[in-house]
Amino acid sequence: MPQSPDNLPLALYSAAQVRQLDARLIAAGTPGFELMSRAAHAIWRALRQRWPDAGAITVLAGRGNNAGDGYLVAALALRAGWRVRVLAVGDPARLQGDAARARDEAHDAGVPVQAWSECAPLEGVVLDALLGTGLNGMVREPYAQAIRQLNASGMPVLAVDIPSGLCADRGQVLGVVVRAQLTVTLVGLKIGLFTGVAADWVGELRFDDLQAEPQLVASQDSVARRLAPGSLPRLPARPRTVHKGQLGHVLVVGGERGFAGAALLAAQSALRGGAGLVSLASRGEHLAAAQARLPEVMSTAVASANQLLALGAAASVWVVGPGLGQGAWGRSLLSVAAIMRVPQVWDADALNLLAAGAVRLPLGCVITPHPGEAARLLGVGAAEVQADRPAAALELARRYQAVCVLKGAGTLVADPGGSLLLCDRGHPAMACAGLGDVLAGLIGALLGQGLAPLDAAGLAVWLHGRAGEVLAGKGCGLAASDLCAAIRQLMQEQCA
Structure with missing residues (x-):
């Protein structure tokens, strides 16, 4: 079921603090690829709950860990019998670490991947796996054009972690931003999802802690706390x-x-x-x-x-x-x-x-x-x-x-x-x-x-x-x- 605002955690983090929490989870014994796999499953569950009859998914993939999440979701959708296509806005060959491993797993599963172009068709639910929380400067091409095309398409959009182009720390639009109907944010809530102009772009917000140890999360500094009953x-x-x-x-x-x-x-x-x-x-x-x-x-x-x-x-x-x-x-x-x-x-x-x-x-x-x-x-x-x-x-x-x-x-x-x-x-x-x-x-x-x-x-x-x-x-x-x-x-x- 959709989470209401008062079912979300209270702590709000900066992008840097979430990265620190991610690193602490890995240091405590959870491999990075395992966290990425948990993220993909959480996103896939949310996608099916929101659009159970879509039957098709288009993944817009960038060059970071968001792209890795997207590749793994594409593999899950393909195994479930959905029509799947990954449109790579960032060069897949430049992916590194866990994201590169996710790309390879999608390739081995038979997920079709092609370079994004303005002529590439979008089908079903579009997964925004373009840009993550580390974005600080303005969105550059070809990402900016991909986002403009996506927003003009009217297709249903699920954003991975944060809509691409939205500042995770300030809720500011960095030139252009994806308009999502659903955002699945991971590990920790980013303050930029809740203030500034974020409400116009995030859509419904769901959260998954990726089974993080509560003690580790509680010991991580936050920048703010949500008011809730x-x-x-x-x-x-x-x-x-x-x-x-x-x-x-x-x-x-x-x-x-x-x-x-x-x-x-x-x-x-x-x-x-x-x-x-x-x-x-x-x-x-x-x-x-x-x-x-x-x-x-x-x-x-x-x-x-x-x-x-x-x-x-x-x-x-x-x-x-x-x-x-x-x-x-x-x-x-x-x-x-x-x-x-x-x-x-x-x-x-x-x-x-x-x-x-x-x-x-x-x-x-x-x-x-x-x-x-x-x-x-x-x-x-x-x-x-x-x-x-x-x-x-x-x-x-x-x-x-x-x-x-x-x-x-x-x-x-x-x-x-x-x-x-x-x-x-x-x-x-x-x-x-x-x-x-x-x-x-x-x-x-x-x-x-x-x-x-x-x-x-x-x-x-x-x-x-x-x-x-x-x-x-x-x-x-x-x-x-x-x-x-x-x-x-x-x-x-x-x-x-």
Whole structure:
């Protein structure tokens, strides 16, 4: 059966770390060719489960170990009575080691091999065994043309380990990339399969550890860990005698003229996230609407920094930035937040003003940039952030000494000590305004209930993404406020 994201391992590795793990398995007594044979069987099983009636397979083979996997799969398919052809994009004579042995085994089994050309027909399921995880530079010819032809063909594609042309460390397209319907990744999960633009190219993801010894795998360093139900931070259990004053008082600061909705969404999310008390500091023009929509929130009109200072003294957590604006009013309020010594979440225009040098970030904060805001904070372009999202998240956390939530597909949560969490939940229906405001309010609520910044951010990101998945079944047109009730239900199910 297909593996859901939460059935996959938690550890995420770089390409170099997976190679180290591979070498350690071999050193511990498993021959390299045996690992390659296990990989071929795992790929063949997945192929038959996904396309049981295909009856034909075309292998596009390169020059590395991926090609060796492909040759062995071709031999298995031929023995099963399928029509088989290997199209060699890389010269088979240049294969070395275990890959060369796999080529010879396929030859001995009678697998037909011919040089790839643009005129060579593709039949059945196409196995992408072109380029592996070691690719760092742009895809060169003739591989690039082979990939373009494959994508244009509309044929079903299974990618071996990673779609050719996708960076295993960054999730970046290296010029051109295979669009797979199924990817079978091996030995260890590569972080590049989960962030950047990977989701558009990987298709369904399955994993096989090739019977690796659990102790060896557990001792291998990883670059990140996936957020999944069994590994989520948990809120402290509430005693029967608990009262609202023990569950945090969240103050949301924002809502410049024309942007009241952002602050209201953050406040609503903080309420549904379990905060004992929620206050809202906003423009006076929004007070009536706020009180009508959220009667549980203590809404106050704030016109000056002094007013905010007095109001905020009672709050245990601040959420600053939703709808704040970058004018004099927003700058004045942010200057107060910058001197407060309580846990804070900075979002939206608070981050834009921080990037502009208007204030300094206090210690112990959580920042929640999208790629554009992250680029401004780092002084680079958004494309540079997206080209290496893990590095950007870690650098933001280090530079600002804060927990950083780098939003986007494969949201990343980093802390100044180098810890990195990844959330692979979410849905395209979540591409709508206000979702970031909901996330900021939720993080604030979890901070108020006693979670450390990294734990609060990680749990909030997972709840947020999973809530979007739950609601996506109702179709497009998701509104940010819809998430609040779904998040509340998930908190009950996952974190009670």
